[in-house]
Amino acid sequence: MYSLVDCNSFFCSVEKVFHPGLEGKPVCVLSSNDGCIVALTPEAKACGLHRGDPIFKVEDIVKHYGVQVFSTNMQLYAAMSRRITSILRRSIHHVENYSIDESFLDLNGYEKNFDLVELMQGIKDRIKLWTDIPVSIGIAPSKTLAKMGSKFAKQYKGYKGVCMIDTEEKRRKSLGLFDLSDVWGIGRRTF
Ligand SMILES: [Mg+2]
Secondary structure, eight states: OEEEEEETTHHHHHHHHHSTTOTTSOEEEEOTTSOBEEEEOHHHHHTTOOTTOBGGGGHHHHHHHTOEEEOOOHHHHHHHHHHHHHHHHHHOSEEEEEETTEEEEEOTTGGGTSOHHHHHHHHHHHHHHHHOOOEEEEEESSHHHHHHHHHHHHHOGGGTTEEEOOSHHHHHHHHHHSOGGGSTTSGGGGO
16 A cells, blocks of 8 residues: 655645744745745635735735735745655655655555554654644555545545545545546646
8 A cells, every 4th residue: 555645735834833823824825936826725725816826916815814925935845844754754664755745655564563544643643743734644555546545635624634545435436526637647747
């Protein structure tokens, strides 16, 4: 089995660690020239903002809802990413960084000694305790399905942050629920 650990709204979550009091507030992070929104929290999405919006076009929304806007700070995000990777490596032997906020874990063999959902719940809790960054985790027989699992885990609170796709029924359900072009390894991103 593989696992994908995906940090929720990563750039915004890092800013929230260093600017307390923003929990539950709309937050967005801009591109390096302060031109467009590159990351935003669900609260900011609920205000009508989107990734890619030029900030000058949405100034009214930002003012009206008191959206907190940050310039990008890649060194800080990279440092936090390394911290999270080091927590993953303490627990799982094979860790592959896929992007600044996503890592794949190879869980083959771990099922002999661990309940995989419990194992990953523990890792999720440790990351939150040690860094204050929330993550969503998928577990599945392939990396693509693990990625889908992480999307489910983020979307549906009932999973408590960890979703395992381990039956044919769950696999079919997950394939039906997402636009496949949004999922890693499938669709437009493959060419
Ligand atoms: Mg993410």
